[in-house]
Amino acid sequence: GSTITQQTAKNLFLTNERTLVRKIKELFYALELERVYSKDEILTLYCNTIYFGEGAYGIEVAARTFFAKSASDLTLAESALLAGLPQWPSNYNPYKNPDLAQKRQKAVLQRMLAEGFISEEVMEEAINEELEFKRSSYITGDAPYFINLVKEYLSSKYGERMVYQGGLKIYTTLDLDMQRAANESFNEVLKNYPEDLQGALVAVDVSNGHIRSLIGGRDFATSNYNRVFAKRQPGSTFKPFIYSLAIDYGYTSADRLMCEEIVFELPNGDEYRPTDYGNEPYHWRDFTLKEAMMKSDNVVSVMLNSILGPENTSEHSAKFGFFNLKPILSLPLGSIEASPLQMAAAYSVFANAGIYTEPLYILKVVDRNGKVLEENRSQQRQIISPENAYIITNMLQGVLVPGGTGSRLRNIFTGPAAGKTGTSDDFKDAWFVGYSPSISCAVWVGYDKGKSTNLVGGAVAGPIWAGFMQAAANKLGRSDFTKPDNINLINICLESGQIATESCPNIVDMAFINGTEPSNICYYHLPNNRWFWDMINNLTSIDNEYLDIESDIESTREELEYADGLDS
Known part of the structure; x- marks a missing residue:
C-alpha cells in the first residue's frame, strides 16, 4: 500500500493510471514533499485533497456537503463519520447507506479509544449523538440540479478524480439569466404551498434542444432527487399527440364529435365510461376538435382515439419519444407516465415545424491541455409535417384565450405562445406544458409520494410556466409562429364548424391546409x-x-x- 505522503503526491500531481512510470513518479514526488513539508503539513495537504464522496474533495468541502457547516465546527461524532468515508466513499455514503456509514463511524471511534485519544465515556456519547445530514446551500448556486446532472454524467464517464481535479473545462447549454428567471417564478408561486409539495421545470431551445433552464425540486440541500426525469402521469397534456395523428388522418380543426355518454367494452370484459372534469360529466353537444382541445374535453378526445385506433396513436406517440405505450383508450387523458423533460422535448416539435430534437446539456469537454474530449450536437428528425405542427399550435393557442383552460395565464404572459393544462387522476399531478417560437417549457407540481394535491394544472403549474415565459420573452423577443405557405387561417363558428358570419357569437380562428377548410357559411346563424x-x-x-x-x-x-x- 501507499503511505499518506505517497497518496498526497498522487492526489496532487498524478492520475490513477497503474503503470511503473506513475509509481516511480509517485515515489519521487513523495520524497520531495517530505523534504519540503513537515508530517503535520503533509497530513493537512492529504485531508484537503482526499475524496469523501458526493463530489467532495477535502475535509472542508466534505463538512459542508454532509453537515452544512465548516470543518472547524464539526462535533467529534461528525468528524469521526467523515474520517471513515475516504476508505470507501460510495459504500459509506451516509445519504445512500446511513447504517453502513454509522457502522464505519463507530469503528473509527473505537480505534480512537484504543489509541488513547478519547475516553470510553466520550466515545459512547459520540456514538449516541444523532447526526443530521444536510448539504450546505452555498455550494448549490443558481442551478444545483443542472450542475449535479453534469457532474454525474462526467463522473460516470471520466471518473470523479478527473472531474474534480483534472482541470476540465465543461461547456454547457445553461442560460444563467433564464435559470434565474425560472427560479424566481418557481419559488414565487410555490412559497404559498406546503413545503413538501414538490415541483420541476425544464426549458429547452426548440431549434437545437439545448436545455436552458432546469429545476429538479424546491430545495437541493434537502433532496437532490431530480424530478425533471421523474415519470408521472401527464394528464391532458398528452392530448395534442392524439390530435396530431387525427390531422395526419385527414381530420381538420373544424370537424365535430359529440360529447355524450358512451360505453366502451374492454377486451377483459370490463366497461369504460370516459367523463369530463367538473359537475357535468357530459355536455350533450358537438365540439369542433379545436374547441375540444381548448376546453380539454375528455369524452371527445377518447372518442377520437377510439376512431383513430389506440394502436395507431401509440405508434404515433413513439415518434415524440414516448415508447412502448399500451394501446389503451385513455391515452389522451395521460394515463401513461412521462417526465417533464420528455414533455418539453415533445412539445418543441410543434414549435419547430415538426422536427424532434434530442435534449442536450453538455456542449463540449476540454482537458487541461486543450484536448477536446467530447463535442456534442443534438440529433434531429422530422416526425410530422410543418402543416401538422402549425395546426396543433393553432389549437393549443386556443387554450390561452378566453374559453380555454389556460386563459388566465394571459394575465402574466402576453407573448406568442401555445400550451396545455394537465391534471392526473385524483389530482396527484398538476402540469402545464407550453412553448413560444423559441422555448418549450414543461412544469410539473406534485408530491413525491403521489398523494393528492387538490390542485389543477392551470392553477399552480400554469403560473410558474407563465412567469418564466414572460421573462424568457423579454430576453429572446416576441416573434410569432411561422405559418407554412399552404396554411389558411379562417374564422370558424364553434357551434356549427362552418365559416363564421357576423352573427356568430363564438368565433375562433382555425388553421387549415389549403383545400381542407369548410366550404359553407354558418347555417346556424344566418338571419331568420x-x-x-x-x-x-x-x-x-x-x-x-x-x-x-x-x-x-x-x-x-x-x-x-x-x-x-x-x-x-
Whole structure:
C-alpha cells in the first residue's frame, strides 16, 4: 500500500493510471514533499485533497456537503463519520447507506479509544449523538440540479478524480439569466404551498434542444432527487399527440364529435365510461376538435382515439419519444407516465415545424491541455409535417384565450405562445406544458409520494410556466409562429364548424391546409334561421334519446314551435 505522503503526491500531481512510470513518479514526488513539508503539513495537504464522496474533495468541502457547516465546527461524532468515508466513499455514503456509514463511524471511534485519544465515556456519547445530514446551500448556486446532472454524467464517464481535479473545462447549454428567471417564478408561486409539495421545470431551445433552464425540486440541500426525469402521469397534456395523428388522418380543426355518454367494452370484459372534469360529466353537444382541445374535453378526445385506433396513436406517440405505450383508450387523458423533460422535448416539435430534437446539456469537454474530449450536437428528425405542427399550435393557442383552460395565464404572459393544462387522476399531478417560437417549457407540481394535491394544472403549474415565459420573452423577443405557405387561417363558428358570419357569437380562428377548410357559411346563424336550429337542438335530446330528423320536414313554423313547447 501507499503511505499518506505517497497518496498526497498522487492526489496532487498524478492520475490513477497503474503503470511503473506513475509509481516511480509517485515515489519521487513523495520524497520531495517530505523534504519540503513537515508530517503535520503533509497530513493537512492529504485531508484537503482526499475524496469523501458526493463530489467532495477535502475535509472542508466534505463538512459542508454532509453537515452544512465548516470543518472547524464539526462535533467529534461528525468528524469521526467523515474520517471513515475516504476508505470507501460510495459504500459509506451516509445519504445512500446511513447504517453502513454509522457502522464505519463507530469503528473509527473505537480505534480512537484504543489509541488513547478519547475516553470510553466520550466515545459512547459520540456514538449516541444523532447526526443530521444536510448539504450546505452555498455550494448549490443558481442551478444545483443542472450542475449535479453534469457532474454525474462526467463522473460516470471520466471518473470523479478527473472531474474534480483534472482541470476540465465543461461547456454547457445553461442560460444563467433564464435559470434565474425560472427560479424566481418557481419559488414565487410555490412559497404559498406546503413545503413538501414538490415541483420541476425544464426549458429547452426548440431549434437545437439545448436545455436552458432546469429545476429538479424546491430545495437541493434537502433532496437532490431530480424530478425533471421523474415519470408521472401527464394528464391532458398528452392530448395534442392524439390530435396530431387525427390531422395526419385527414381530420381538420373544424370537424365535430359529440360529447355524450358512451360505453366502451374492454377486451377483459370490463366497461369504460370516459367523463369530463367538473359537475357535468357530459355536455350533450358537438365540439369542433379545436374547441375540444381548448376546453380539454375528455369524452371527445377518447372518442377520437377510439376512431383513430389506440394502436395507431401509440405508434404515433413513439415518434415524440414516448415508447412502448399500451394501446389503451385513455391515452389522451395521460394515463401513461412521462417526465417533464420528455414533455418539453415533445412539445418543441410543434414549435419547430415538426422536427424532434434530442435534449442536450453538455456542449463540449476540454482537458487541461486543450484536448477536446467530447463535442456534442443534438440529433434531429422530422416526425410530422410543418402543416401538422402549425395546426396543433393553432389549437393549443386556443387554450390561452378566453374559453380555454389556460386563459388566465394571459394575465402574466402576453407573448406568442401555445400550451396545455394537465391534471392526473385524483389530482396527484398538476402540469402545464407550453412553448413560444423559441422555448418549450414543461412544469410539473406534485408530491413525491403521489398523494393528492387538490390542485389543477392551470392553477399552480400554469403560473410558474407563465412567469418564466414572460421573462424568457423579454430576453429572446416576441416573434410569432411561422405559418407554412399552404396554411389558411379562417374564422370558424364553434357551434356549427362552418365559416363564421357576423352573427356568430363564438368565433375562433382555425388553421387549415389549403383545400381542407369548410366550404359553407354558418347555417346556424344566418338571419331568420336561428329559431329553427334552436328548436332542432331541443328536439335532439329528450331523455337523452336522440331523434332522427328527416331532411324533408314539411311542417309549418307554428307546428314546429308547438313541438318545441312540448319539450320545454
